[in-house]
Amino acid sequence: MHSGETTMILLLLIGLAARSNLISICSCILLILQFSKLDFIFPYLETHGLELGLLFLLLSILVPVATDKISNRDLLYNITSLPGIFAIIGGALATHLNSEGLKLMQIDPGIIFGLIVGSVIGIIFFNGQPVGPLMAAGVAALFLEIVHWFM
Secondary structure, three states: OOOOHHHHHHHHHHHOOOHHHHHHHHHHHHHHHHHOHHHHHHHHHHHHHHHHHHHHHHHHHHHHOOOOOOOOOHHHHHHHHHHHHHHHHHHHHHHHHHHHHHHHHOOOOHHHHHHHHHHHHHHHOOOOOOOOHHHHHHHHHHHHHHHHOOO
């Protein structure tokens, strides 16, 4: 058994223990692809998986707008009110952190295991909600930047 397979099995077990369906399902899918010799799909997933994930995330977020559950008036209020302005600032900061997290994961892909373990700890002990490794990597990149400032 290769180390990648062992890691996927370990992530599957961690996902099951943490009741994180996404980690468990992703580990299973990658194991199935590996064992069924469909691992030629891995490079495509590696280069386009993030875009596909963001596509489905945006689709789910925009459904209430498309189905008129949120009106144009509500949208206008929500970008001009104080919470709306803070949401805009938060969105800008989050996307910047995500960008830094993506750079960190490209430089050090092995960091993903620590990000997942940290997410599981947050789920179990802090009743956290997993938002994905990209945001976790962004926060880790911010911490690393702060450490570099002091060194």
